[in-house]
Amino acid sequence: MKILLMGPPGAGKGSQSEKLVKDYELTNISTGEMFREAYRNNSPLGIEAMRYINKGELVSDEITNEIVRKRLLRSDAERCFLLDGYPRTVAQAEALDKMLEKMQSKLNAVINIVVDKQAILERMVGRRVCKSCGSTYHLSFKPPRVDGVCDSCGGELYQREDDQLDSVKNRLEIYETKTKPIIDYYSKRGILRNVDGMQSFDAVYKDIKQALGEVI
Numbered sequence: 001m002k003i004l005l006m007g008p009p010g011a012g013k014g015s016q017s018e019k020l021v022k023d024y025e026l027t028n029i030s031t032g033e034m035f036r037e038a039y040r041n042n043s044p045l046g047i048e049a050m051r052y053i054n055k056g057e058l059v060s061d062e063i064t065n066e067i068v069r070k071r072l073l074r075s076d077a078e079r080c081f082l083l084d085g086y087p088r089t090v091a092q093a094e095a096l097d098k099m100l101e102k103m104q105s106k107l108n109a110v111i112n113i114v115v116d117k118q119a120i121l122e123r124m125v126g127r128r129v130c131k132s133c134g135s136t137y138h139l140s141f142k143p144p145r146v147d148g149v150c151d152s153c154g155g156e157l158y159q160r161e162d163d164q165l166d167s168v169k170n171r172l173e174i175y176e177t178k179t180k181p182i183i184d185y186y187s188k189r190g191i192l193r194n195v196d197g198m199q200s201f202d203a204v205y206k207d208i209k210q211a212l213g214e215v216i
């Protein structure tokens with residue numbers, strides 16, 4: 001099972017993918033996470049990538065495709081994976097198709113979480129992430145048991161630079177112009193399913209599972 005989870009920034013992709021990965025035993029391939037890890041390891045690629053990400057801009061197709069290509073070659077990505085945050089441009093979607101074709105594989109389903117723009121702004125500004133394990137929380141929708149402390153590991157929670165207002169506005173604009181065309185790209189292939197993201201976390205998850213059942 002090879003799944004792509006799509007949706008504008010703030011659609012709740014991160015927390016939905018955490019649950020999907022657990023329930024379906026998928027390998028989570030998150031480009032955002034890979035870039036942040038590369039950055040923590042002081043790799044030049046990571047430092048370069050974070051410069052764009054922190055401004056709310058897209059990392060170049062070249063760098064992004066390369067990090068994904070290497071990741072897909074690892075054995076844990078052979079059978080089933082969930083892609084999160086990639087592809088973000090039609091050029092990346094085409095590159096991904098070619099990579100998978102070479103591996104005699106393909107995407108089974110593309111789930112698109114549809115949300116209201118205004119609501120997104122509110123959601124993103126409330127998002128907090130654990131510094132140690134990367135778990136995500138939300139001040140209103142998924143608050144930690146103790147203020148500022150991660151439930152899973154006790155790490156410190158913080159607001160990512162790219163979740164701050166100016167950066168969020170920039171990301172939404174980029175999503176409209178660059179990422180939205182991908183929806184047409186996959187829609188034509190009949191593997192795209194839209195899910196209403198303006199519901200509770202559990203209701204959205206239930207709809208995602210149902211949509212997966214239709215395509216897989």
Ligand SMILES: [Zn+2]
Pocket residue numbers: 130131132133134135150151152153154155
């Ligand atoms: Zn943690």
